[in-house]
Amino acid sequence: GAVVSQHPSWVICKSGTSVKIECRSLDFQATTMFWYRQFPKQSLMLMATSNEGSKATYEQGVEKDKFLINHASLTLSTLTVTSAHPEDSSFYICSASTGAKGGYTFGSGTRLTVV
Amino acid sequence: GENVEQHPSTLSVQEGDSAVIKCTYSDSASNYFPWYKQELGKRPQLIIDIRSNVGEKKDQRIAVTLNKTAKHFSLHITETQPEDSAVYFCAASYSGGGADGLTFGKGTHLIIQP
Secondary structure, three states: OOOEEEEEEEEHHHHHHHEEEEOOOOOOOOOOOEEEEEOOOOOEEEEEEEEOOOOOOOOOOOOOOOOOEEEEEOOOOEEEEOOOHHHEEEEEEEEEEEEOOOOOEEOOOEEEOOO | OOEEEEOOOOEEEEEOOOEEEEEEEOOOOOOOOEEEEEOOOOOOEEEEEEEEEOOEEEEEEEEEEEOOOEEHHHHHHEEOOOOHHHEEEEEEOOOOOOOOOOOOOOOOEEEEEE
């Protein structure tokens, strides 16, 4: 089945630094990648949608200059949290689709803690 | 945009009994309705999904029903077991794996009492 690998699984960083999270589709080409954020005991909230080779589309309220998304190839998308602050601490999960009605494949998630 | 409401937020049932979780959505253009099970710190796992051209779908102990007119869909779990304890999320999207992402409900914490 379709597999999405997400790294790192957890990261602790100092306030003001940047953190990069990678998602790779291992056995299929991900036309579209979605990035979600999940605060403790809350639901998943869509942050942005990225298509290979084009700029990401951000949901209302998500700062595009703070959450940089790059989808340079059909198998790799990255999310960079810039100038991280404690309120950015969350569980970040990517999800890929092939662009057809094939459903969504989720990465394993990244637990970000900003201290 | 789409808005998905999910109830109840917590559901406690005796082992062996049935559990029902309900969701409503706001946008009649939504066509894909998956249900996910999520354990603490893990990725959501798809347990069943339904598309708008189908009213009901069943997979062993799990079933989902969809009422497009009323814009609501429900998850039914029969003969519950301790391993069913988890947080369950309903979601909706327009295309189901195409160009749009998922809008999730707030989740239901299902507790199976032994």
